[in-house]
Amino acid sequence: MQIATSLQQIQPSYLREILAAASSEGVISFAGGLPDASSFPMSLMQQSLHNMADKPVLFQYAGTQGYPPLLSYCAAHYQLKSEHLSLICNGSQQGLDLIARAFINPGDCVVMEAPSYLGALQVFGLAQANILSVNSNQQGPDLNELEQCFRDNQVKIFYAVPDFHNPTGVCWSLATRLKVAQLCCEYNVTLLEDVPYRELHFSGESLPLVSSFCVEHSIVLRSFSKFIAPGMRLGVVSAKANWINALIKVKQAADLHTNIPMQALLLDILQHPGFATHLVNLRKSYAQRYAKMAALISEKLDNFCQFEPVTGGMFIWLSIKDCNVMALAERALTLGVSIVPSDVFYTDAKQQPSALRLNFSHTPLGQIATGIDRLSQSIKDGD
Ligand SMILES: Cc1ncc(COP(=O)(O)O)c(C=O)c1O
Known part of the structure; x- marks a missing residue:
């Protein structure tokens, strides 16, 4: 074959x-x-793993969107708007794949920073997207190039890693975040903001998400791999409800739902006093x-x-x-x-x-x- x-x-x-x-x-x-x-x-997992033996319901088939208490945690912790939803995925990598399958037709333009995360290049390559690259510098993407690219093409998605980029380590400046958000609104481009490294700042606080400046034009992909454990394979996609509902349909066909005991374990870790x-x-x-x-x-x-x-x-x-x-x-x-x-x-x-x-x-x-x-x-x- x-x-x-x-x-x-x-x-x-x-x-x-x-x-x-x-x-x-x-x-x-x-x-x-x-x-x-x-x-x-590991020490934050022990009690939770032990208690699971008494909760067979966690091991039953469940809803595609995710473990409801974890979804509630995400809505509160990420301060999602009431008309926005989350979907729990097998790592943020699955989120990327579902997004490509739900929204990309062959030939659709997806803009990426150059250099860019290999896993995203692979996903959009498989979806037969027309991948356009914009060079980046120490502040983030070259803004003139980005605007030119948005102006000259019918761009559907701008995929970006603004916090401690893979592979460059760059963290976008606030000015770049504001300008990119403005451009996405102006040219009706959806920002796909992938933030697996966001929690890993050496000191101080995180800068605001780019998406916080263009909430209706963005999808946020979060991962628990880099600050908890990648083998748990847990990530979350958040966006407005009709987009998440489209992703839920694709996920249902892909794998029904993400592992519920792992989602329950993750929630216990996130809420542990030692976290x-x-x-x-x-x-x-x-x-x-x-x-x-x-x-x-x-x-x-x-x-x-x-x-x-x-x-x-x-x-x-x-x-x-x-x-x-x-x-x-x-x-x-x-x-x-x-x-x-x-x-x-x-x-x-x-x-x-x-x-x-x-x-x-x-x-x-x-x-x-x-x-x-x-x-x-x-x-x-x-x-
Ligand atoms: C930028 C970026 N996005 C997504 C992923 C996928 O992470 P995971 O599927 O483990 O959540 C990685 C992994 O290295 C990454 O670097």
């Missing part, structure tokens, strides 16, 4: 291959977007790992590379002038460190500057120096 045309045009995932290699023994992984497993809030401390400790730990990696890069790679400091998230975007970063990633792997080359984050890799995405959340503090030494050696070997 022939595979569908939409799938034939999807390239094999380099990231999947490198992640498989990255888990080999002895390899230090700066490659994946993995949280630190030792930070998972706030968990978040404080997690932010502190990632800030330490980032500071260590950033200091080592400045000390050992200064002649070859440069990066912009980040204030949260999981990634450093390391620019390396005139370098074949695919070849560098392969050399680095043979020396026992995995990294992701910039090419995979662009629709058109040829025109793009050479860079690497380095993850700092996964590797224990004590191993970061060895990883940077190996990376330094593999860069020198290519000289």
